[in-house]
Amino acid sequence: MRTATIITGISELTTNDEELGRLTGAALVFEGERITWVGPERRAPAADQRVDLGGRAVLPGWVDSHTHLVFAGDRTAEFTARMAGRPYTAGGIARTVRATRAATDEELAANLRAHLAEAAAQGTTCVETKTGYGLTVEDELRAARLAAAEADEVTYLGAHLVPPEREAADYLDTVCGPMLDAVAPHVSWCDVFCERGAFDAGQSRRVLLAARERGLGLRVHGNQLEPGPGVELAVELGAASVDHCTHLTEADVDALAASETVATLLPACDLSTRQPLPPARKLLDAGATVALATNCNPGSSYTSSMAFCVSTAVLQLGMSVEEAVRAATRGGATALGRDSGDGAVGVVRPGARADVQALDAPSAAWLAYRPGVPLTHRVWRAGRSLV
Numbered sequence: 133m134r135t136a137t138i139i140t141g142i143s144e145l146t147t148n149d150e151e152l153g154r155l156t157g158a159a160l161v162f163e164g165e166r167i168t169w170v171g172p173e174r175r176a177p178a179a180d181q182r183v184d185l186g187g188r189a190v191l192p193g194w195v196d197s198h199t200h201l202v203f204a205g206d207r208t209a210e211f212t213a214r215m216a217g218r219p220y221t222a223g224g225i226a227r228t229v230r231a232t233r234a235a236t237d238e239e240l241a242a243n244l245r246a247h248l249a250e251a252a253a254q255g256t257t258c259v260e261t262k263t264g265y266g267l268t269v270e271d272e273l274r275a276a277r278l279a280a281a282e283a284d285e286v287t288y289l290g291a292h293l294v295p296p297e298r299e300a301a302d303y304l305d306t307v308c309g310p311m312l313d314a315v316a317p318h319v320s321w322c323d324v325f326c327e328r329g330a331f332d333a334g335q336s337r338r339v340l341l342a343a344r345e346r347g348l349g350l351r352v353h354g355n356q357l358e359p360g361p362g363v364e365l366a367v368e369l370g371a372a373s374v375d376h377c378t379h380l381t382e383a384d385v386d387a388l389a390a391s392e393t394v395a396t397l398l399p400a401c402d403l404s405t406r407q408p409l410p411p412a413r414k415l416l417d418a419g420a421t422v423a424l425a426t427n428c429n430p431g432s433s434y435t436s437s438m439a440f441c442v443s444t445a446v447l448q449l450g451m452s453v454e455e456a457v458r459a460a461t462r463g464g465a466t467a468l469g470r471d472s473g474d475g476a477v478g479v480v481r482p483g484a485r486a487d488v489q490a491l492d493a494p495s496a497a498w499l500a501y502r503p504g505v506p507l508t509h510r511v512w513r514a515g516r517s518l519v
């Protein structure tokens with residue numbers, strides 16, 4: 133028999149639901165993996181057990197829709213050199229590829245699990261992660277299998293870079309052929325790094341079309357280091373998201389606003405690579421759907437903290453607290469196609485997955501008001517208490 137748990141003592145409940153809105157004096161109930169009731173505490177139904185939060189803010193668990201967690205090795209020296217003035221080029225990816233290929237399955241799985249646990253301890257309850265540090269058929273397949281065993285969503289990123297031992301045209305044949313065939317049963321999404329020095333628009337289109345043929349959803353790494361064709365291509369192909377969006381033209385902003393493609397912003401990466409910050413305000417004012425994610429990886433953005441991304445978005449990107457929290461929860465869910473229906477994430481309403489976090493704070497505003505202070509009090513994922 134399933135146990136019903138009621139959460140009371142909520143000072144402020146962010147639901148991200150159009151009808152429920154932001155509630156005070158509310159309670160919520162979950163049974164098994166689903167939320168079954170949300171409403172005023174005084175009208176709450178009976179439950180088997182009660183958790184009283186003593187006046188703390190509750191919001192959906194973070195949805196981190198962009199990470200690269202199947203990796204081995206360390207790039208501290210590259211980061212330190214960057215902070216001393218050396219520019220970021222994606223060249224360091226090859227270093228992680230070497231370390232990842234050399235690692236055992238057990239080492240990669242343990243590292244992946246450790247990073248997922250680190251994220252969960254900070255309120256993250258739904259995580260996408262990618263392949264992309266293998267870049268051979270065997271290593272990409274291994275990354276896809278390991279990721280599928282641990283993460284909510286897995287993306288194939290064979291088109292991360294052309295590995296040093298391969299020639300571009302020949303490598304693309306592999307990415308669109310035997311590599312795609314091998315990983316397809318284990319992944320839902322395909323991504324491509326569409327950037328000068330990685331893959332151009334024509335090469336990226338080819339990868340994405342091959343993946344679409346295989347029934348995969350699409351996303352694009354675009355406009356990270358300079359203006360480029362990534363956003364345009366993502367919108368043209370109806371990709372679920374285009375991630376980075378650091379260097380956008382007015383036409384890119386308009387195209388995103390007129391599309392269903394989510395603009396996923398990765399401000400921790402921009403800070404760690406000394407790039408400008410993305411034009412979040414322009415995107416929101418134009419009507420684009422915005423997500424915030426960590427881009428946790430050992431090279432360009434080594435943080436699993438969604439709270440850091442939210443506080444940065446508020447303090448430096450001009451987003452309101454409400455916009456930033458929504459982007460880090462429901463925005464990510466939309467980018468992953470998980471924002472509606474039974475078991476939706478990024479939202480607190482009956483039928484949604486019981487992914488909820490309570491802050492050691494009376495209001496979500498404290499995420500930006502007290503930046504850098506660990507505020508996680510409790511975390512439930514699919515109704516199971518993690519913290």
Ligand code: NIG
Pocket residue numbers: 200222224225228325353356401427429430431432433
């Ligand atoms: O999203 N842009 C390409 N891929 C990663 C970088 C990974 C790395 O530097 O290892 C990113 O930033």
